[in-house]
Amino acid sequence: MLSRIAVIGSLCLLSAMVLAALLAPVLAPVPPNEMVYPAYAAPGPGGVLGADGLGRDMLSRVLHGMRYTLIITFAATTLAGAIGVSLAIASGLLKGWFDILVGRAFDILMSIPHIILALIVLAILGVSMTTLVFTMAVLQSSTYYRVTRPIAGDLSAMDYVEVARLRGERLGWNLFREIFPNMVPSLLAQYGLGLSSATLFISSLSFLGIGIQPPAADLGGLVRENALALSAGRFTPLVPAACIALFCLSVNGIADWLVSHFSERPES
């Protein structure tokens, strides 16, 4: 019963956040980068969440910030999953030098702290939405590879994969028709975790100043911009921080439910 409430709560929260992010341009009362109020205006007639240090409307900025964070999160996680999972299944099926090469490459990738690596790569390539998404995707694909490789090894030893091999099926069929569908439960769990860690990752990058560049800001950037206001006794920086936390929580809640739902084998 409790888990039901958690799932429904998570689902409502997540859909509300996704909707808000998608409809940010419509929902935001004023353009996010326009200075419309006095600096640090308190919540009230000036705006539901007040204004930041430059007099910009906080509600509009949070809505647009959420849009940035969510787009990058979903894009980077999906791409990371695609890279990691397909390489892992190919490793499990082909074995031999391909497996060794890819496996060690991911080992190296995992051994370097991701934030530092991201700092270097972004400094070289320059910051844009595309470079951010690709850098994060490559870095995070290592966890997918690690999780999927042993499962792919087990599954490719199954007799039904051998039957496909005897038939002479191509790699693509084995990858996507024989093996991938059997991984869905474990991958869902990993995708859920990946979403929250990607959110935290992009937020950290922005907090450090190499994520989304001003005047635009994602949730992490908003926390940084308004961090000073905390010492002035204002709660505004807590709003984007709370958004990050709630997003991660609701994603995990849904992932848990999906996993338990899909773990049961399909019946007729």
Next chain:
Amino acid sequence: MTTPPILRIENLRVESRKSVLLDDVSITLAKGEVLGIIGESGAGKSTLALSSMLLMRPGCRVTAGSVELCGQPLIGLPQAALEQIRRTRVAYVAQSAAAAFNPFYRLETQITELPALSSRLGRTERHRMAAALFEELQLPDPETFGKRYPHQVSGGQLQRAMIAMALINKPELIIFDEPTTALDVTTQIEVLQLIRKIVREHDCAALYVSHDLAVVAQMADRVLVMRHGKMVEEGPTRQLVDSPQTEYARQLVSNRGHHGYAEHRGEDTPILDIRNVTAAYGAVTAVDNVSMAMAPGEVLALVGESGSGKTSLARCVAGLQTVRSGTITLQGAPLPPLVEQRSFEQRRLVQYIHQLPDLALNPRQTLREIIGRPLSFFHKLSGARREQRLAELMEAIELPVSYLDRYPSALSGGQKQRICIARSLAAEPKVLICDEITSALDPLVEESIVLLLSRLIRDENLAILFITHNLGLAARFSHNVAVMQHGKLAEFGPTAEVFETPQSAYARTLMEAVPQLDEGWLDSRRRA
């Protein structure tokens, strides 16, 4: 009878959340008596055996009836008292000794764990107890045997070690749950003789659970036939074997009886010719210079104990294992060693059916996808013609067409194996390799699969390479038999000749070790 029976179970009913596992079952067991329990998997054999010490699988509970062990009613006893009885009065010998032993501890330590727990025994004392039992169970080198770890002894030795563990507390009731099912026939006969001797000498009562009627007939004084959790028939062993009263018991008995040999009607020109094939895994030679041939419409049974190279040879034919030397020809043309190098046509003509249908069917594909794939892959069928062929195949394996939208998990073991057969038939092969395809199935289901295959040989003129360790099945079903031992071909010839007048010593040993229904068969066997 003046002394109370060791075990008295009356009108026992055991239910799980979803179904009734045992329904109105009553048995009594006197001292020194062996009761055989026989039935298909899921018939409630093990549940009944475990109920004698009130041990239930999670989620199962007794809803009616009584269990009395040595005159003591068990139902309603507090947990501690129950455990005390289980520790001292009953012993359990499981099917898979390899799974029952902890690989981390030495055999001696595990075997003497129970008495060591109840009365603090020193190491020398424990060693002496274990060594005495090893001696009694005819294990090699009883003094040092206990120092070994489970992986260092053979399967038959491990099973005997488990019997030693069962005897350690001098129990009044021993439960044997399929103790020889995982063993080869020649090992099985040794363990069976030993169990007989132990039960006689210790004068304890025993429950012997098995799905093999011949084994039970040799071991038990009385036999209980179970089906769907109900008692079908119970009676003295000879009476049940010689004049079964119920239809189901009659089927079981006739299934074991001898029907004569399959009529040879194969053609003369071989379709598959195996010449001097040798295959190896690294330094270990699995198949050593083996030659045989098979013609269309012919079943070639490949028999031998585990590790004799049967499956390795089959994998060579299928192209899953490289041949080190020798050639395999299909319809006169040599087959490349690996399946990847074989032509489209060659891959279609040789089909392989695995032992465990659970692993051979993708759980996330419907039957339509599973059987339909070879149709579209090999024959480029689609749409209505594919549907029509699917329906024909389902008819051929005697399953309703409506099953096509089901997933494998909704089928029984026998039905799954039929789907595997349909999948290989979809390719329209000439050679079918069946690797122990019935060994995971119940006897009557096995019989129905074999009947299906016999019909298919007629209809499709297939050549079948039938790997099995079930010699009775090989005798009934095959036209030719190849006996393998340690990777070598011990004997190859027409089935009737190999079974009636085996030429090699090994084939003779193997044929003689197959349990028979005849009275006194086990006792008449020489000690191996």
